[in-house]
Amino acid sequence: MFHATLADLPDTVIDGLAAGTLAPYLGPGLLALCEGATPPAEPAALAAVLTAKVSVPGKIKHRLTAAAQFIENFKHRKTLVNAMNEAYAVAAVPSALQRWLAALPAPLIVDAWYDDTLRAALAEARADWGEVQGLSQSEHFGTWVGWYDPQGAVSPDPIEARTVLYKPWGGHVPAGNYLVSDTDFVEVLTEIDIQTPIPALVQQRRAALGFVFLGCRFNDQLPRAFARQIMKRSAGPHYAVLPDEPTRMEARFLAEQGITRIAMPLAEAAAALMASQPALVV
Template identity: 20%
Template sequence: MKELIKNIKKEIKENKTVPYLGIGIFKNVKTKEGEQMPYDSDSLILMMNNGRAMSPRLMYEFSRAAMHLEQRRGYEYIQQLTNWIYSKPFEPTEIHKEIVNLNPKYIIDTNRDSKFQELLLDVEHILIVGKARILDNDYRYEIYKFDIQTKQYIKTDDEELKNAQKILFKPMGSTLPKPSFIISDADYVDWITEVMGGFAVPAFLKKYRKGKKYLFLGADFSKDTERMVANELTLDLDGGYYVKEPPLSKKEENFLKRHNLTHIPISLEEFNKYFIKTSL
C-alpha cells in the first residue's frame, strides 16, 4: 500500500494524475460549532430538511430532494439553503492541505465549499465555477482569475487558462466568489445536457485532460448522477484510482471496468492516513 500511495502522490506532483474530490471527504468533519458536515447523499438531504428524513423516492438521491424543495419554495430558496450549508465555518481537511502541498496544476472538486480556495489565498490560480440554467448563453461555467494582492476573484475568459499555473475546477458550484450551485435535478439535467454538447468544460481542459489519470476521493459511483458527472469531466482518461471500502455495487464495478480504474479497497479515512504520512 505504501508504494502505491507513494506512486500516486508522485503522479499528482508530476501532473499525470488529477485529484477528483467528492462529498465523502467530509466524513467525520465537523463545523466549529460541532455540527457534522454532510458527507453523503442521505446526510445532505437531512441537513436540507431540518434533520427530517423525506420519502423513500426523494431519499434516493439528494438532487431529487433538492428539486422537491425547489418546487415547493423556489429556486432562490434552495440556492440560499445550499450556501448556508457550505458557508458553515470549518477547517480544510488534511487531505485538502496535502493535495495543495503536492502543487498539482489541475484539481477537480465536485463539492460546493471554498476550502481549496481558502488554501490558495497566496497562490495565483484560475477558478472555473459550473453554472446551470443560464438564459443568455449555452456555456455552463464562469472563469475567474485570483488576484493575490487584493485577494479578489476577477471574472475573465478562456484565454487565461492557456498560461495558468494552477486551475481549480468547481463544476457543481462554490460559495465564492458569489454563491452559485448545481444541486437540484433541474440543475443537473441542464448541466449534463450542455456538457454532452461541449458547453460545460472549457476547450483548454478538453485538450489538457487527454491521457490523464484520476484519483477519486470521496466519490460514490453507486449514485447515477455522480457517475454521469465523472464520466463527462474525465473523458479521454487513462485510468486512475477509486478509493472505497468494499463491497462495490454492480454499477460501480461496471464503471471501474469501463474506465480502467484501480479499486483501492480501504476506507477513505484509512487511505488519508497513508496519503498524508507517506513522503516522496
C-alpha cells in the same frame, strides 16, 4: 473488462500526484477527514438539511435532486439557493490531506461537492491558482461556467493559472453557484456528451493527465455521469481509493473506465501520501 484491486497505495499514485501527472478528483467523503464542524457531506445529509427548512412530500424527502426541485418549483429558486448557502456557510477547517493536495503542482483539481474546504486550503498555500465552477442554467442561461480568481473576483474565461480548481457542481464561495435540482442536472447532462459544459481549459489539461478519486462513490448515476465525461480523452491511468466493497454498478463503472480500485481507508491513504512527500504538507 478486468479491473485491478490493490490493498496498498502504489508508487505510481504517489509519484504521479507529486509530479502533477495525476490530478486529484475529490468527492464529499473528503470532509470525513476534517476536524470540528463540517457542512453536509453526502446527498442524503444535504437533503435532510434542505427539507428541514422547507416541507416537501415524503416520497421525495430523501432524494436530494427531487427535493431541491420541489423547493425551486414551489418556493422559488432564491429559496433553494438561500438554503444551500446556509447549509454550506459552515466552513470546515481543511484537513492535512487537503493542505497536502493544495500544495501539489497539479494542473487540475476536480472537486465535485459544494463545500469551500479545498478552496480555503489553496488560499492558505498559494496565489497561482484559479477556479471554474459549473453554473445553473436557471440562473445563467447559456453560460455554463464561471471563472474566479483566488480572491473570488469574477475573471475572464479562462484563467491561465498553474492550478485550476474545477467544481463541476458549483460551490458556496464566492457566488453561491449550485447544480442541485433535477433541472440543473438535466440541463447539463443533455449537453455533456458533446462536452459543452466542460471548460475548454479543463479539456486541454486532462489530455495529459490521469485521475485519482478521493472521497468519491459511484453508486449513483450523477457522479458516474460526471466522472465519465470529465475523464473523457484523458491520458490515464486512473485510481480510486474505495475501501468499501463496490456495488454492482460501481464495479461495472470501474471496469468500463479502467479505474484501479485501491481498497484502503481514505485516512490510511492520506497518511501514506503525506508520509511520502512531507515537504508538501502546509
